[in-house]
Amino acid sequence: MDVTKDTVRDICTDVVFERGERYRDEGHIYEIHRVDTTVTAVVSGSRQYDVRVDLATEGFAPWCDCPYDGPGACKHVVAVLLRCADDPPADGGDRLDAALDGADADELRAFLRDELATNTDLRDRFLARVGEPARQSVDELRTAIDRRFDKTNPEYHVVFEPIDFTQWFALANEYREQGRYASAATVYRALVESLDDNMERVDGAYDHFSRVFSRALDGYVDSIATAEHDADAVTDAIEFLNERATSGTPFLEKHFEKAVVELREKLGEQSCE
Numbered sequence: 396m397d398v399t400k401d402t403v404r405d406i407c408t409d410v411v412f413e414r415g416e417r418y419r420d421e422g423h424i425y426e427i428h429r430v431d432t433t434v435t436a437v438v439s440g441s442r443q444y445d446v447r448v449d450l451a452t453e454g455f456a457p458w459c460d461c462p463y464d465g466p467g468a469c470k471h472v473v474a475v476l477l478r479c480a481d482d483p484p485a486d487g488g489d490r491l492d493a494a495l496d497g498a499d500a501d502e503l504r505a506f507l508r509d510e511l512a513t514n515t516d517l518r519d520r521f522l523a524r525v526g527e528p529a530r531q532s533v534d535e536l537r538t539a540i541d542r543r544f545d546k547t548n549p550e551y552h553v554v555f556e557p558i559d560f561t562q563w564f565a566l567a568n569e570y571r572e573q574g575r576y577a578s579a580a581t582v583y584r585a586l587v588e589s590l591d592d593n594m595e596r597v598d599g600a601y602d603h604f605s606r607v608f609s610r611a612l613d614g615y616v617d618s619i620a621t622a623e624h625d626a627d628a629v630t631d632a633i634e635f636l637n638e639r640a641t642s643g644t645p646f647l648e649k650h651f652e653k654a655v656v657e658l659r660e661k662l663g664e665q666s667c668e
Contacts, residue, residue: 398450398480406454407467415473419481424474429484430491436478438471446475447561462556464600516562523569523578536563536585544593555599560586560607567614576622583615584635591643608647616654620661629662 427436432451449456463469511518570579590608619632640651
């Protein structure tokens with residue numbers, strides 16, 4: 396996706412766009428880096444905020460850990476995108492490729508194993524990439540996701556700022572790319588359950604959490620519909636969605652009801668092919 400003023404305007408309000416321009420012009424952007432199409436940066440505001448965008452994705456898949464709760468992207472994301480439109484950071488992908496090409500295989504294996512031993516997120520995605528079975532159940536994944544809510548504001552039950560769920564979406568996407576849709580559905584379901592159960596704790600960044608919930612629910616429906624499943628698996632998925640519609644967060648009821656309809660439609664379309 397081309398990064399221009401017009402494409403950036405499409406993902407934010409006019410007021411936010413103007414503030415993003417000012418942040419760019421005043422030099423609030425630090426430590427901006429690019430690898431392939433992913434750009435990360437630190438933007439200084441009332442404190443320093445981490446920003447990530449994907450220049451190849453429709454809408455740029457923006458992420459920022461600021462507490463912005465309005466429509467569209469925040470001013471920190473806008474500032475970074477405008478910087479990319481004016482003066483794109485150098486792509487570090489070639490440097491990484493060159494380093495990998497020149498690395499000793501044994502040294503590379505030792506380094507990777509050391510990282511995998513201590514980084515559970517990386518380890519899960521690595522095992523998914525090489526085809527190992529999913530090692531975590533919905534409940535085990537949920538425990539880790541719930542812990543992220545607890546750590547965000549440990550002194551209070553309320554969550555004021557966005558939470559980065561990228562590691563679980565990346566894991567689900569890894570399974571999908573390997574054609575292992577049932578495993579992807581497990582990850583998405585854990586996200587859906589945790590977000591549903593913790594949504595009433597959220598007191599800020601509503602737009603962020605709403606987008607994350609919708610993305611997880613859509614991913615779950617798509618994965619269930621695409622997986623090679625039996626009748627019991629489909630029944631379980633529909634029962635789960637119906638149960639959440641009646642017992643979950645009230646304002647999410649319609650989302651679950653719509654998901655049931657969409658899942659039935661997708662399965663019906665497949666039976667006709």
